[in-house]
Amino acid sequence: MASEAAPGLGLVSPPWPRPQICPEVAYGSLSFSRCSPRSPQSSLSSSNWRIARSSSAKSRARSCYPGPCSRPVTRSRAWATITSGAVNSETLLGRFIKEIKQEEQSKIVVATKFAALPWRFGRGSVVKALKDSLERLNLSSVDLYQLHWPGIWGNEGYLDGLGDAVEQGLVKAVGVSNYKVDRLKRAHDQLKRRGVVLASNQVNYSLIYRKPEENSVKQACDDLGITLIAYSPIAQGILSGKYTPSNPPKGPRGGIYNAEFLSKLSPVLNKLKQLGEKYGKTSTQVALNWLVAQKNVVPIPGAKSAQQAIEIAGALGWNLTADEVEELRDIAKRVSPVVGFPVENL
Template sequence: MYTASEKRYDTMVYNRCGNSGLKLPAVSLGFWHNFGDNCLYSNMKDLCFTAFDNGITHFDLANNYGPEPGSAEKNFGKILNQEMKAYRDEMIISTKAGYEMWPGPYGCRNGSRKYLLASLDQSLQRMGLDYVDIFYHHCLDPETPLEETMGALATAVQSGKALYVGVSNYDGENLKKACKILTELKCPFVINQNRYSIFDRTIENNGLKQTALELKKGIIAFSPLAQGLLTNRYLNGIPSDSRAAKDSRFLKQSAITDEKIAKIKALSKIAEQRGQTLAETALAWVLKDGAVASVLIGASKPSQILDNIKAIQNTSFSVEELEAIDKISLD
């Protein structure tokens, strides 16, 4: 049975999620990769233990994380119930539903009440939980009225199966609409999950970041390292054991052009001048202005978690640094 480090809260930073009472660690652990049916169970345990021992209290999942849909939740549930159950009340556990999950019209990508509530029940069963801390709608569904989707999230809270709700992959306009509905339903909507990195400024361009600030809702950023591009892994091309080489579902080799590598090298020089690795600087950049409460990292080995946590030691940037990063990444 796992025993957590007594020093687990000594160095982690915890940020308030919007204007809610919920605090998230500045660095959270995502289960999108490396926790599915194709991964080594002992390594999954080591990743969870290392994260928690270092103050990462938030574990982020979704119904379809795998590759086999549901397998990440099953594996996490096994680790939680066999090793970490004593610490459940110290954890924020989140899951999502929205993408295709099972055959037929009720498990395909959608935002229907039928799908969301059935999926939540399945997720709870896979993880062996009575409730999750955050339940998200994973992606906007233009074919389902937003009132229905938000109503399902409210029901999840009213039934005691979720404490808070969030939306993922929404833009500013739909965030505003969703927030209005959930406010009327008196549902504790606290967070948006979106892709955000030095290389991906979508939430700056589609109004999500500014709208979240105006509405005082939290943001958690996934892919802050651009699927590994914003690390030292690709400074000299594509390593044979890299994600781009082994799993093209998420990072295609065609995306790693000479121009992209030149940008990565230029950003790495800025990081070096800051006394950080490129990954540390990339994570710190996402956290720099307080709009993002937490960055979601993925890891294939415990040492990567320890390395990434170092980013919180310096999240301040000079005007000159920010201008240089923008010039490199946006040109």
């Protein structure tokens, strides 16, 4: 479980098999990837938070998996993030993993989470929930098991449960999500006393939502050797350039990223497009590359098609210059960020 520094890069190699270059296809909360080994700084994964509710999700995902990447593939991995209550998704994913192992002898990497729901008490609830997930997945262990958010109470017990899961061989590494600095340090210290490494902290982080930098969560992760997993890395699609003041997103996102906000965001979107034209990349790829440039960060953008998976993979294998990284940050600072997930403040 020891965490090692990557030579010459100042990065932390987590004790779980971190995805590297991953064009992925996700249906429901299932996420599949084909990955080529890169340097530790080329780290990218994918997630999708909707629950798959029918077997059609499996067939669509399976049909996209064999050929999303035109470049040579030397290793294949599946990175799965399962939301609380996604019983059907876990069952479908378990079937998919079995098929992939039989057909391609793939290296499968699975991550799932424990939802700290009010009626779940103590360490035993963590282990029980994981065992239930493993039964649905038809696996003996998973690679990464995270607390989905801080509990209203009983966090020490939940952390003990993570340690128990490691000691029982049910998971290779453990992490947390949406933990601010004081909680993160306490979790790290509590697990360390048992000889267990806290591998990850999954938080909202993007070019236009840099709270992990402002509240010192990013620095704490770097100092403690904890990988920061960045969800919403393209701000729910806003940084893709797809939306404009005259064409805001539909549904709940439209209430957050409205025409007024998008007007203020125009300088950021224009710069992303300009840099994309310079490197022959899309705005999405530039925004993801900016996150990777922060070091010790694994962005997890969602992909719902092979085309999107290929686009995600194109965020790696090249680098913005240091000046370009800082210029994007300076432009983004002029835009007030939207409100994040409230549990960050627990």
